Amino acid sequence: MCAGPDAQHRHQITLESDNGITIHLDFFASELRLRGDAPVVQPHVHEGGDALCWNGEIFEGLDVRPEENDGTKLSTTMSQELRSVSAIPHRPVVRRYAFVYYHHLSRRLFFARDPLGRRSLLVHWPNREFPYLLLVSVSIGPDNSHEFTELSTKHIYTFDLDRLHGDPASSFDGCLELLPRISTLCSQARPARVNQALPSADAEPLRSQTLDSIPSHISSAVDHLIFLLDRSVALRVSNIPQQSAESSSLDRTSSKKPVPARVAVLFSGGIDSTTCAFLAHKHIPPNEPIDLLNIAFENPRKIRVQVDGNLGGINKKNAKGLRGGIPLGGQLSGRYDPNFLVPDRNTGLSELEELRRLCPGRQWNFVEIDVPYVEYQAAQPVVKSIMWPCQTNMDLSLAMALYFAACGVGKVRTSPAAQPHPYTSPARVLINGLGSDELLGGYGRHRTAYSTGGWQAVVDELQLELDRIPTRNLGRDDRVISAHGKETRHPFLSLDVVNFLVGLPVHMKMDPRLEAGIGDKMLLRLAAHRMGLVEASTRKKRAMQFGTHAARMEVGVADGGGTLLAGIIS
Incomplete structure (x- = not known):
C-alpha cells in the first residue's frame, strides 16, 4: 500500500x-x-x-x-x-x-x-x-x-x-x-442520490443571460458552494510538512534561500483549476509560492497541420486556434516556442494575470512543462505499465499529461516577456479540479441530453456521471501521480461538496438553455464571478488531453483505442 x-x-x-x-x-x-x-x-x-x-x-x-x-x-x-x-x-x-x-x-x-x-x-x-x-x-x-x-x-x-x-x-x-457500503449508522459513507426534482415548465433562465447578477433563488446556493469549496481546499492545503528548500531550483544564485512551494495546482487556466488556485491562496502563508503546473506537448500531428494545412480531414472548428490566444507574430513570438503554445498554455497565461491582479504579493510560479515528442515516446512504456490495468488511448493521453505534471520539471518566468529559468516544483501535494463537470453538468453530453430528452434526461445523465466517478480514472490518476512521490487531492470530491451539489435541483446547477461558458456549470460560474474571477468564470470547458495536445499525438491515432486512417479523423 x-x-x-x-x-x-x-x-x-x-x-x-x-x-x-x-x-x-x-x-x-x-x-x-x-x-x-x-x-x-x-x-x-x-x-x-x-x-x-x-x-x-x-x-x-x-x-x-x-x-x-x-x-x-x-x-x-x-x-x-x-x-x-x-x-x-x-x-x-x-x-x-x-x-x-x-x-x-x-x-x-x-x-x-x-x-x-x-x-x-x-x-x-x-x-x-x-x-x-x-x-x-x-x-x-x-x-x-x-x-x-x-x-x-x-x-x-x-x-x-x-x-x-x-x-x-x-x-x-x-x-x-x-x-x-452504507448502513443506518453511517449514512454519509457514500454520495447521496441526485435530486430528481425538475423545474417548472415556465422556469426562466438567468434574466440577463450573463453572470453579472445572481437570481435570488440561487444566491444562497452560490454562497454555500463557496463556503464548502473554501473549507475543502483549506483542509487539503494546510499543515503540510515543509520540505528542504534545496529541492527548489528557482533562483539558486540568490543569497537568500527561497521558501519552497508545498502546494501545486494542475493548472489549465479553466474555471475549475483557477477556483482551486484562488482558494488555496487564502489558506497558504503569503510568503510561500504556489506552483501552477501547466503542460504542453509537442504534437507532430498538430504541427503538421500548421505546416501542411487541413491534414486528414480535420474540420475547421478543431483546426481553428491551433496557435491559441497569443499571436505568434506579436511580442511573445521570440519568447515562447510555438510548438508548445497549446490551448491550455494560452488560457493558463491569461488566467495567471487575473490571479496576479486579485492576489497581489503572492508568488505564482507558472511552471511551463514542455514535453518534446521524443520524451513522450520514451516515457510511454513506463506510463503504460503504471496506469495498468487502464489501457485505452484516452487513458494514455490523460496519464501522460499527469505523469509529466507530477514530475514538475519545467521553467518559470518573472513576466510574460522575461527569459525563462529552469525550475523543478518541490510541491508534493497536487490540487486537481476534477469532479466539477460531473457534478455540475459541465460536459457537452449534458447539453445533448437536454436537447433529446429535456430536464429529466439531464438528471439521468448526472446520476450516471456520479455512479461512474469511482470507476473512470481516479485510481489510474493516483497510480500515475504517486509514481513521482506526489499526492493528488480533489477539493470538488469532498463528500460534503458532493452531497451538497447532488442534493440541489438540476436547474440550480446548470442551464443548458444558455450558451456554453454560461449555462454549463452555471452555479460554479456564478460563484467564481462573485469571488472576482471574472475572466475565469466564462471560460469554456476543454478536455485536458486536447488542451495540452496530449491526444492524437501521431497521424492516424484515434482517441477511443483503435487506429484509423488519417483521412477519416475528424
Whole structure:
C-alpha cells in the first residue's frame, strides 16, 4: 500500500486456520509523509496483533489535529472501535477510507477503497495458476503470473481466514463476504442520490443571460458552494510538512534561500483549476509560492497541420486556434516556442494575470512543462505499465499529461516577456479540479441530453456521471501521480461538496438553455464571478488531453483505442 520515498517497512504475520492451514500475511508500505509533526512508518501495528495499511489522507469523518499523523489516528481508532466483530460492518471509520486491515480478534482481513475511488487499490483474486490474494496500490503493468483489476467501491470486503481449507483457490469464495457500503449508522459513507426534482415548465433562465447578477433563488446556493469549496481546499492545503528548500531550483544564485512551494495546482487556466488556485491562496502563508503546473506537448500531428494545412480531414472548428490566444507574430513570438503554445498554455497565461491582479504579493510560479515528442515516446512504456490495468488511448493521453505534471520539471518566468529559468516544483501535494463537470453538468453530453430528452434526461445523465466517478480514472490518476512521490487531492470530491451539489435541483446547477461558458456549470460560474474571477468564470470547458495536445499525438491515432486512417479523423 501507499507509494512514497520517505520510509519503507514490512510486517509479516503467520497463523494457523481452524482447518490446519498455515497462512502467511505479508504487509508492505512505502510511505509518503504529508501529515503530522514526526515521521510515522506503515504498516501500523498494534499490540493486540492488528495491522493496517492504507492509502490516502483524512480530511473528513475523523478529527485529526495538525500535529497528529492521520494514519496513526485511523489505526488507533479502528483498533478501539472494532473490538466486536458484530460492530465492524457498522463503524463509520471503516466505511469512508481506502485500507487493508487485519483484525486479529476475528482473524479476518478487511479491505476496501474509499467510496469515490480517489485512491488506487488493485486486486488479484486467487486462481489455479497463482493462488494468492494480492492487494496493491501501484502497478507494474501486465504479468502472466497474475491479473490485477480495480477493486470495486461498492462494497467493503472481509476475508475470514479460518474458513480456508485445502486449495486456497477453490476455498476462497467461501471465505469472502461483501459488506454493504452504507448502513443506518453511517449514512454519509457514500454520495447521496441526485435530486430528481425538475423545474417548472415556465422556469426562466438567468434574466440577463450573463453572470453579472445572481437570481435570488440561487444566491444562497452560490454562497454555500463557496463556503464548502473554501473549507475543502483549506483542509487539503494546510499543515503540510515543509520540505528542504534545496529541492527548489528557482533562483539558486540568490543569497537568500527561497521558501519552497508545498502546494501545486494542475493548472489549465479553466474555471475549475483557477477556483482551486484562488482558494488555496487564502489558506497558504503569503510568503510561500504556489506552483501552477501547466503542460504542453509537442504534437507532430498538430504541427503538421500548421505546416501542411487541413491534414486528414480535420474540420475547421478543431483546426481553428491551433496557435491559441497569443499571436505568434506579436511580442511573445521570440519568447515562447510555438510548438508548445497549446490551448491550455494560452488560457493558463491569461488566467495567471487575473490571479496576479486579485492576489497581489503572492508568488505564482507558472511552471511551463514542455514535453518534446521524443520524451513522450520514451516515457510511454513506463506510463503504460503504471496506469495498468487502464489501457485505452484516452487513458494514455490523460496519464501522460499527469505523469509529466507530477514530475514538475519545467521553467518559470518573472513576466510574460522575461527569459525563462529552469525550475523543478518541490510541491508534493497536487490540487486537481476534477469532479466539477460531473457534478455540475459541465460536459457537452449534458447539453445533448437536454436537447433529446429535456430536464429529466439531464438528471439521468448526472446520476450516471456520479455512479461512474469511482470507476473512470481516479485510481489510474493516483497510480500515475504517486509514481513521482506526489499526492493528488480533489477539493470538488469532498463528500460534503458532493452531497451538497447532488442534493440541489438540476436547474440550480446548470442551464443548458444558455450558451456554453454560461449555462454549463452555471452555479460554479456564478460563484467564481462573485469571488472576482471574472475572466475565469466564462471560460469554456476543454478536455485536458486536447488542451495540452496530449491526444492524437501521431497521424492516424484515434482517441477511443483503435487506429484509423488519417483521412477519416475528424
